[in-house]
Amino acid sequence: MQKIDTSYLESLLGYNARRAAVEIIGLFLKRMAVYDLRPVDFSVLSLITHNPGISSRQLCSELNILPPNLVGMINTLEKRELILRKPHPSDGRVIGLHLSEIGIKLMKEAEQTAKDLEDDAASKLTTTERKTLMRLLQKIYN
Amino acid sequence: MQKIDTSYLESLLGYNARRAAVEIIGLFLKRMAVYDLRPVDFSVLSLITHNPGISSRQLCSELNILPPNLVGMINTLEKRELILRKPHPSDGRVIGLHLSEIGIKLMKEAEQTAKDLEDDAASKLTTTERKTLMRLLQKIYN
């Protein structure tokens, strides 16, 4: 067999969305390796960055992570001294999550790296096309 | 905490592409459950459909599956009598994969279901927007 016909799969939106996501995530893994951050770690730290005091439960529901699977990640980030846990003042069940000074510094760099990486991933798109792509993707999942 | 700010993550192309892919795959899982086909099974069967005689190695490189992980899938599809293995006429190492009559019938239905499901997933998009989205996604990974 000489050449594989992939035209049917390429006609599917789901296939294309997944291929594009895998492409960008692959680039993410390479560039973020220096910070030892997987996409999920970056997402967690980013939500804590922009929502200081956020709880584990809230992270879980926003990022579609099951609570038992977040525990280890949070412990690891705390051991790396990137985040701090502060008990909620009035609700004894809740522990608020905050970035440490080290975490703030790391995320400042990591978010810049993410921006650069995304610019590279979208280098074949014009600024207008990139905005259009974002808007159409959001129409799919919103 | 009242409301979570997700605007930073939502400004990332990778995040949006992944969210959209997860949304469509979720719909896929529900609708394809009647055929007992996961996305990877559907992709494998679809490539065999449009490329009768394709080898395991070719499936692996097209779908980015590692050879050891394909073995079980192919065995299962053969046990379900959806595919047939035919030794290559001149190359004794290669086994060509083909759909059985049952497999052809199943895939005819499954590909129609995939089309319907994609139409529903993209229901908020105009025909033009949908074409644009596909084109832009392909620019990311090609």
Place this chain on the structure above:
DNA sequence: TATTGTTATACTCTATAACTATA
């Protein structure tokens, strides 16, 4: 030597049940 298909196995990711402390 290189390639195809395969086995065994390890590692990661995701899912479920059940517990405790607090509300």
Place this chain on the structure above:
DNA sequence: TATAGTTATAGAGTATAACAATA
């Protein structure tokens, strides 16, 4: 009775090394 966080554990998905058969 419900919720937040946790533990233990099972299952699915993905990875590497190594082998036999064939080229």
